[in-house]
Structure formats: structure tokens, C-alpha cells
Amino acid sequence: ASLEKDCDFILIDCPGSHTRLSQVAHSLADTLITPLNDSFVDFDLLAHVDSEGEEITSPSIYSEMVWSARQLRAQAGLKPIDWVVVRNRMGAQAMVNKEKMQRVINKLARRIGFRTAPGFNERVIFRELFPRGLTLLDLRDIGVKGLNISNVAARQELRDLIKALDLPGVKVNF
Numbered sequence: 001a002s003l004e005k006d007c008d009f010i011l012i013d014c015p016g017s018h019t020r021l022s023q024v025a026h027s028l029a030d031t032l033i034t035p036l037n038d039s040f041v042d043f044d045l046l047a048h049v050d051s052e053g054e055e056i057t058s059p060s061i062y063s064e065m066v067w068s069a070r071q072l073r074a075q076a077g078l079k080p081i082d083w084v085v086v087r088n089r090m091g092a093q094a095m096v097n098k099e100k101m102q103r104v105i106n107k108l109a110r111r112i113g114f115r116t117a118p119g120f121n122e123r124v125i126f127r128e129l130f131p132r133g134l135t136l137l138d139l140r141d142i143g144v145k146g147l148n149i150s151n152v153a154a155r156q157e158l159r160d161l162i163k164a165l166d167l168p169g170v171k172v173n174f
Contacts, residue, residue, distance in 0.1 A: 008169060018065050026069035031165060032081050034062075035088040035119070038101055046085070047108050053100050056108055063112055085109065086161060087119035117164035123154050137174060 003010050012025045026032060036042050040053055048057045059067070070081055085105065090098065109116055120126065129135060134142065136155050147155070159172045 009167070018061050023065055023069060026066060026081075027072045029069070029081055030079065031167065032066065032069075032083045033117075033165070034083065034085045034114070036085055036105075037088050038090045038098060040097075040101070043101065043104065047104075047112075049104055053097075053104060056104065056111060059112055067112070083114035084117045084165060085114050086117050089122045090119060091122055118157060118160040120154070120157050120161075123150055125151050125154050 012029070014022045014025045034046070036046065040049065043049065045060055045062045047059050047063060049055060050057055066081070066083060073079070073081060087101070087105070105116060108114075125136065129138070136151070136158050139147070139151070155174070159174070162170065162172050
């Protein structure tokens, strides 16, 4: 609450687990971004599917927690949470599992009310920057001048995500 008057955005990074603190953070969110690795193991955090990976059998505990956060916001007269699911660490190859994931994500989005945004492919640059606590936006600051084609593509993925989030007052200009 003390940061709110001085900040345009407050980013809270929390685990997708059901704890009291996580629930409070979710209920405070105007925008909720849920990264989802491109696997049914991770998808199980959002919903359970049948053995073929085609039909949704039930929402997961995480989706139910988000539903609860949405209800708390509605009761408080706040605007609804803009829930955005972003696929993360996708492989470059066209795989059957990748297509199946897209279909079931689209079904779940219609069922429980989130939208999807462009995500990120599996890239070495992300693995290199993470242990140093850096992002693509820090490359110039650490003296990286020329970017290879993979880094350029990663920056475009980031631009696409930021544009899709449609955050108030945010223009993509990097």
C-alpha cells in the first residue's frame, strides 16, 4: 500500500502455490501473468485433463485460487483481474504435444476466463541471464553491443508480450 502512491506498477513474483500470502498477492493484482512451460506436467497446475490430453476434467487448485481472488475483488468493487497465460520455454520444432497444448489451453481459456499472450521460446540467452539476475533489457547496460539473431528474436518475443499485455501508459520502445 505504501508503494502504490509512488509506483505506476508493482510486480509481485510469487509461486503458483496456495498459501495465504500468495492468495493476497493474487487478489491485489490488476494483471496476473501465469507463465506455463509447454508440458502437461505444468498444465496440471491450471487444470486436469483426461489421459489423451484433450478434454479438461476439472480446474486445478491454482485456478480455483485465482477464482477465489476474482470473487474477493468483485466483492470489494474492484475491476476484474486481467489473467494472462503465457507459454514459456517452447521448443522450436512443430510437435504433436505442442499443438495439443495449444488446443487445451484455448479450451481452458474459454472455460475459466483467461487470455493468452505470445510467450517465449527456449533460448540460451534466458538461461545465461537468469543466474545473474538480468533480463534482455539489461544487455546494453552490461556492455553487450551487437546482438545475434537469437537475441534479436528474444527481444521481439518480449516486445510482443508487452504489447499484448496492453498495460496502461506502457509503450514498447526498446
